[in-house]
Amino acid sequence: MKACLLNTYGEKAPFVIADVPRPDILPGQVLVRVAASSVNTVDTMIRQMGAELPFAPALPATLGMDFAGTVETVGEGVTGFAAGDEVYGCAGGLGDLNGALQEYMLADARLLAHKPASISMREAAALPLVGITAYEGMQRAGLASGQRVLVHGGSGGVGHVALQLAVHAGAEVYATCSSDVQAAYIQGCGATPINYREEAVADYVAKYTDGAGFDLVYDSVGGANMANSFEAAALNGQVATTVSMVELDLTPAHFKGLSVHVVFMLIPMIHNYKREAHHAILTALGEIVDAGGLVPLLDDQNFSLEDVGGAYAHLASGQAMGKVVIDV
Numbered sequence: 170m171k172a173c174l175l176n177t178y179g180e181k182a183p184f185v186i187a188d189v190p191r192p193d194i195l196p197g198q199v200l201v202r203v204a205a206s207s208v209n210t211v212d213t214m215i216r217q218m219g220a221e222l223p224f225a226p227a228l229p230a231t232l233g234m235d236f237a238g239t240v241e242t243v244g245e246g247v248t249g250f251a252a253g254d255e256v257y258g259c260a261g262g263l264g265d266l267n268g269a270l271q272e273y274m275l276a277d278a279r280l281l282a283h284k285p286a287s288i289s290m291r292e293a294a295a296l297p298l299v300g301i302t303a304y305e306g307m308q309r310a311g312l313a314s315g316q317r318v319l320v321h322g323g324s325g326g327v328g329h330v331a332l333q334l335a336v337h338a339g340a341e342v343y344a345t346c347s348s349d350v351q352a353a354y355i356q357g358c359g360a361t362p363i364n365y366r367e368e369a370v371a372d373y374v375a376k377y378t379d380g381a382g383f384d385l386v387y388d389s390v391g392g393a394n395m396a397n398s399f400e401a402a403a404l405n406g407q408v409a410t411t412v413s414m415v416e417l418d419l420t421p422a423h424f425k426g427l428s429v430h431v432v433f434m435l436i437p438m439i440h441n442y443k444r445e446a447h448h449a450i451l452t453a454l455g456e457i458v459d460a461g462g463l464v465p466l467l468d469d470q471n472f473s474l475e476d477v478g479g480a481y482a483h484l485a486s487g488q489a490m491g492k493v494v495i496d497v
Contacts (some may be wrong), residue, residue: 173477174229177267178219179291184270184274184477187229192267192275196245201256202495205294206233206269208484209326210310211435212262216481224263224439233269233495234262234438235274237284237293247278255284258451259297264439268463269294270477272497279444280437282451285458287467295465295492296330300449300454302434303330306387306409307338314339316384317377319401323360326350326492327411328389329466335387337462343377345390356465370400382406382425402427408455430435466491 172189175182194200212232215225226232237257243250250256252481258281262268267275284293296445306327312318318335322328323344332355334464335342341358346352353361363373374382382403388395393413397409399421408422421428437444468489476495484493 170272171474172231173233173474176229178216178225178228180217182216184481186475188294188460189271191273194242194244195275197246197247197278198244198275199250199256199281200241200243200275201236201238201274202241202283203236203238203269203272203274204290205237205497207235207295207298207496208480208493209234209298209494210484213481213485215263224435226263226265226268231271232262232315233271234259235294236260236269236274236497237290238432238497240273241273242396243278248277250281251284253256255290255293255398256281257284257293257297257437257455258282259301259434259447260438262382263435266438269497270474270495274473278448280447282448282455285359285455287459287461291467295467296458297331297455298434299326299427299492300463300465301450302327302373302411302432303334303387303389304450304454305434306411306430306432307331307334307385309432310387310407311386312338312340312385317403318342318386318387319363319383319398320344320360320389321360321365322346322389322397323355323362323479324466324490325389328353328387329491330463331387331389331461332358334457335385336360336479337457337460343373343383343471348456349443354490365397368489370397378403385409388412393417396421399425399427444473468493471496 201365238255260276260280336359345365355362385407386398386411388398
């Protein structure tokens with residue numbers, strides 16, 4: 170079968186197309202004929218940093234965490250899936266889990282679910298990592314109808330899913346952005362856009378919450394922006410963040426009595442810990458998609474397995490709007 174390999178690590182390490190043996194099916198595994206894979210920031214980090222990351226796969230490496238495709242065969246002990254089923258998931262491209270940038274991928278059945286029927290393979294491949302991340306953060310922060318919710322980075326990969334999940338749940342949703350195009354997208358999702366370059370946190374908190382703050386803040390930007398999340402949150406508010414590798418003064422969070430939820434969705438994959446939770450979340454996301462409550466946002470550029478390097482460069486450029494998808 171055809172696979173896209175990395176033989177070295179580095180920011181400009183070339184991807185190489187090679188013929189490799191089709192993997193043998195193992196107990197608890199599903200062999201999937203991959204139709205599409207999407208690129209996530211963590212994929213670009215693995216390519217660039219390699220062994221500096223404890224979860225980087227050994228070389229030669231096949232990257233690609235997200236995928237959508239069709240079940241070819243199932244291993245011993247697998248229930249709920251059969252040959253011919255359309256599935257999607259985030260199940261490889263790190264540690265000892267083989268990635269999706271190849272024609273056939275061996276995946277742990279607990280890390281995938283049936284593909285939502287109402288969307289394409291490309292759209293489904295764009296959803297798993299960002300969808301699980303957004304869903305887990307909203308779940309842990311106690312998303313509920315009627316809340317005032319602020320999403321930082323509302324048109325980004327995780328942010329655009331978090332925004333739609335909050336709207337679907339019946340919350341009053343606001344989201345930060347930096348351009349008119351992003352603002353139009355956020356508004357089209359049923360939320361109120363806030364251009365963070367034009368409005369200070371104190372100003373939009375006063376404008377939209379009468380100074381009380383937001384019940385739930387989902388921070389898909391993280392880092393130094395967490396200080397803005399603490400400022401924007403209401404007393405005893407909830408803050409979910411996807412990027413918390415930062416030294417930060419927690420004094421504002423203390424005096425507001427905030428609860429902070431750190432989301433690192435790779436834990437089940439890296440540590441083989443509660444992988445069935447990802448199956449459950451993907452199933453729930455599929456139901457929301459098919460109910461019309463969630464539409465994955467795809468960048469308008471197309472990439473093939475032969476142009477994986479171009480897809481990675483496009484994401485790294487910061488010019489992509491939505492998820493970058495590779496057709497396999």
